Amino acid sequence: MLFERTFDNCCALNFPTVREWKQSHPGGKVIACFPVYAPVELIHAAGMLPVGLSGAGDRLDIQHADARFGSFICSIVKTTLEMGMAGHLDPFDGFLFSTICDSARNLCFVMKRNFPKMYVDFLHLPHNPSSPAAAQFLAEEYRRILTELERLGGKADDAAVRHSIGLYNRNRALIRELYQLRTRAPQQVPTSELYQLIRLGSFLAVEEHTAQLETALAEFRSRTAKLRDSIRIVVEGSFCEQPPLTLIRLIEDAGCYIVDDDLVIGQSWFESDVPTEGDPLLALARSYLDHSVYSSVRHDFRKPRWDGLVDKVRRNRADAVLFLIAKFCEPAYFDYVPYKQELERAGIPHLQLEFEEKSFTFDRLRTEIETFVESLVFD
Numbered sequence: 547m548l549f550e551r552t553f554d555n556c557c558a559l560n561f562p563t564v565r566e567w568k569q570s571h572p573g574g575k576v577i578a579c580f581p582v583y584a585p586v587e588l589i590h591a592a593g594m595l596p597v598g599l600s601g602a603g604d605r606l607d608i609q610h611a612d613a614r615f616g617s618f619i620c621s622i623v624k625t626t627l628e629m630g631m632a633g634h635l636d637p638f639d640g641f642l643f644s645t646i647c648d649s650a651r652n653l654c655f656v657m658k659r660n661f662p663k664m665y666v667d668f669l670h671l672p673h674n675p676s677s678p679a680a681a682q683f684l685a686e687e688y689r690r691i692l693t694e695l696e697r698l699g700g701k702a703d704d705a706a707v708r709h710s711i712g713l714y715n716r717n718r719a720l721i722r723e724l725y726q727l728r729t730r731a732p733q734q735v736p737t738s739e740l741y742q743l744i745r746l747g748s749f750l751a752v753e754e755h756t757a758q759l760e761t762a763l764a765e766f767r768s769r770t771a772k773l774r775d776s777i778r779i780v781v782e783g784s785f786c787e788q789p790p791l792t793l794i795r796l797i798e799d800a801g802c803y804i805v806d807d808d809l810v811i812g813q814s815w816f817e818s819d820v821p822t823e824g825d826p827l828l829a830l831a832r833s834y835l836d837h838s839v840y841s842s843v844r845h846d847f848r849k850p851r852w853d854g855l856v857d858k859v860r861r862n863r864a865d866a867v868l869f870l871i872a873k874f875c876e877p878a879y880f881d882y883v884p885y886k887q888e889l890e891r892a893g894i895p896h897l898q899l900e901f902e903e904k905s906f907t908f909d910r911l912r913t914e915i916e917t918f919v920e921s922l923v924f925d
């Protein structure tokens with residue numbers, strides 16, 4: 547693949563791309579955003595680099611975090627705190643969390659207590675999107691966050707926010723094009739490659755990542771690859787803690803084309819461009835409420851998530867759903883029940899597997915996936 551920077555390098559614990567960015571932007575500040583969604587446009591508009599935190603994978607042994615969290619907590623929460631306590635997050639100047647689950651909420655305040663000199667903020671996303679006050683509430687919450695960011699970075703007027711929205715719109719439009727190409731021709735766009743490409747965006751400036759997406763799109767389009775006799779699946783449940791890359795490769799090698807997924811979903815959160823006219827904070831808020839993907843970490847009973855999953859399966863002409871759920875991820879496990887019920891009503895086969903970001907042996911998972919694939923191929 548033609549990435550200028552390798553995935554492994556970007557994910558390294560010393561955050562080399564962040565250090566490079568700081569060297570080329572003397573005095574520049576970097577804000578780490580915990581998954582799933584963050585209004586990165588505001589950070590960019592204030593002259594700072596937003597970076598997506600995605601845990602430490604298998605690159606870190608837990609020595610401090612176990613003493614601060616109970617045992618039934620997902621790995622990403624523990625490795626994020628551990629990275630902080632071991633000094634790996636030193637290149638960052640602030641942390642942004644949001645209302646995705648109790649574990650993330652607690653992590654925010656544990657970080658605040660352990661790093662009192664650091665800017666640590668918690669974004670309150672609306673819980674009742676059908677309320678007429680929701681858009682204004684969220685726009686005001688964005689205004690509050692932006693004011694804090696301006697203290698740390700620089701002034702961000704409406705024109706600057708609109709400019710940043712435009713840059714991220716282009717980035718997300720390219721990701722949508724790549725996803726559409728994968729649905730049409732999954733043999734040309736393996737998810738193990740696409741995932742790395744999209745996740746690079748967590749570590750790079752948006753301008754640099756967009757250039758990489760443009761190059762990759764052209765390269766994927768020009769590829770010739772023979773269609774294998776594989777089943778088409780949707781991967782659901784990996785919206786926060788990320789599965790090891792080896793596991794994604796294993797799923798493909800076991801005879802699956804992943805034709806849609808919710809991996810690093812924050813980077814393709816909006817289904818269409820955020821308007822760049824009018825009040826940019828209100829535009830971001832309205833897009834969050836009305837033009838974003840469904841997710842287990844947001845409740846919107848105007849558009850039930852289980853309907854969204856069935857629609858995703860049909861839109862992508864998928865044969866089945868693979869639930870890939872991080873161990874102890876409450877939002878994913880809570881949703882598994884209604885998802886399963888709806889898939890069964892619709893006659894869509896599914897398999898549920900559990901992973902941890904630090905997993906390194908996959909023999910049992912390989913057997914389960916291969917058996918599932920065989921059951922569909924020889925049905």
Ligand code: SF4
Pocket residue numbers: 620621622623646647648649650786787843872874875876877878
């Ligand atoms: S993996 Fe699940 S439980 Fe853990 S922080 Fe993310 S959403 Fe919360």
